[in-house]
Amino acid sequence: MKLDVNGSVHDVDADPATPLLYVLRDNLSLNAARFGCGLGQCGACVVMADGEAIYSCITPISVLEKRKIKTLEGLGTLEKPGPMQRAFIEAQAAQCGYCIPGMMMRAQALLEKTPNASEAEVRSALQPHLCRCGTHTRILHAVARAGELMRGKS
Ligand code: FES
Ligand code: FES
Numbered sequence: 001m002k003l004d005v006n007g008s009v010h011d012v013d014a015d016p017a018t019p020l021l022y023v024l025r026d027n028l029s030l031n032a033a034r035f036g037c038g039l040g041q042c043g044a045c046v047v048m049a050d051g052e053a054i055y056s057c058i059t060p061i062s063v064l065e066k067r068k069i070k071t072l073e074g075l076g077t078l079e080k081p082g083p084m085q086r087a088f089i090e091a092q093a094a095q096c097g098y099c100i101p102g103m104m105m106r107a108q109a110l111l112e113k114t115p116n117a118s119e120a121e122v123r124s125a126l127q128p129h130l131c132r133c134g135t136h137t138r139i140l141h142a143v144a145r146a147g148e149l150m151r152g153k154s
Contacts (some may be wrong), residue, residue, distance in 0.1 A: 001014075001016060001061065001062075001064060001065055001077060003023065003054060003061060003065065003069060004067070004068050004069060005024070005028060005030065005069045005070075005071065005074070006030075006069070006070055006071060006073055006074030007068075007074065010027075010028055012027055012028075012061065013027070014027060016060060016061055016062035017060045017062060018060060019056060019057050019058060019059060019061075020047070020056040020059050020060070020061055020064060020069070021033055021035060021045045021056035021057045021061060023061055024047070024056060024071060029064060030071050030073050032072035032073055032101040033045045033046070033047050033056050033071055033072070033073055033101055033102070033105075034098055034099075034101060034102065035057060036057075036098070036099075036102075036130070037057070037116070038057045038058075039057070039058065040055040040058040040142045041107065041128075041130075042055065042099075042102075042129070042130045043055075043099065043102040043103065043126075043128050043129030043130060044099055044101070044102045044129075044130075045057040045099060045102060046101075046102035046103075046105045046106050046129070047069060047070060047071045047072075047105050048069065048070040048071075048105055048108065048109050049064060049067040049068070049069050049070075050067045050068055050113075051109060051113065052109060052111055053105060053109040053125075055109075063089075070105070071101075071105070072085075072101040072104055072105060074116045075104070075108060076089040083146050083149035084104050084108050084111075084143075084146045084152045085104070085148075086146075086149060087142045087143070087145035087146035087148075088100065088104060088139075088148055090142070090145060091138050091139075091141045091142035091145060092138065093135055093138040093139045093141070093142040094135065095133035095134075095135050096132070096133050098132075099129060099130060099132070099133075100139075102129055103126060103128055103129050103131070103139055106126055106128075106129060107122065107123055107125065107126065107143045107146060108146075109125075110122065110125040110143075111143070111146060111147050111150055113152055115147060115150060116147070116151070117138060117143075117147060119144065122140060122143045122144070125139070126139070126143075
């Protein structure tokens with residue numbers, strides 16, 4: 001089946017019941033999304049589909065054929081990081097980093113819909129995401145900064 005990921009259409013040879021996370025990592029070598037719980041309970045695997053945050057560990061590719069999937073790799077590159085990536089680097093918001101790609105994709109989905117999201121809205125959006133390292137304060141700073149960058153502030 002065909003999957004549109006980060007603006008490129010890929011022919012994927014996988015069972016339609018396969019969760020997107022495995023296809024991203026094993027078939028497409030897009031390794032940003034992480035396997036944490038595999039149950040939709042930690043947020044490590046979150047990516048976007050048509051602008052909405054989804055748990056890739058429990059979403060079969062069969063329901064994604066007509067949707068535009070975006071992963072952290074689609075937000076920018078090492079040489080040219082996007083606003084969300086720049087903000088997380090500036091804030092040094094990662095410790096082990098395991099939770100960070102999912103956090104960033106959820107925050108990206110929020111800010112694309114609500115560019116002026118308040119801190120309360122950011123906290124509420126990120127509530128399903130677990131971080132074992134306790135970097136929550138820096139993550140909140142990073143998302144606030146990403147909002148500024150996305151609104152054109154330097
Ligand atoms: S790995 Fe998907 S929510 Fe935990
Ligand atoms: S930075 Fe380690 S789990 Fe969040």
